[in-house]
Amino acid sequence: MAFPLPRAAASAAILSAELGAQRPRVLVDEAPELVDHVPHVPAPGELSPSWTGLFDGYDRAEAETGHRAADALVARFGRPDAQSQRPTHEVLVTHAYPIAWLVREALGAPTAR
Structure with a gap:
């Protein structure tokens, strides 16, 4: 079960209050996709030896x-x-892994990076 990240929710509330003062149509919504998770558990050969221990303890089910x-x-x-017929602008407030994963996707970087 995913729960909103408390610091991210607090930051979103602050942003909403500030943006709402300038633009009255600011919607704040939780997104179940913005949870703290490890998106990819690399195989031992995909990492330099200095990073290998970072992923110790993740089992196959957690990785999937x-x-x-x-x-x-x-x-x-x-x-x-x-x-879409009109542009949509969204601000995502979350933690490191989801943002890093979106940047990796935008750059077309390998999953292990």
């Missing part, structure tokens, strides 16, 4: 859950909707 969450994140926020 993280990968599914990463796929959902990219599907919702990582690809612009070509069918």
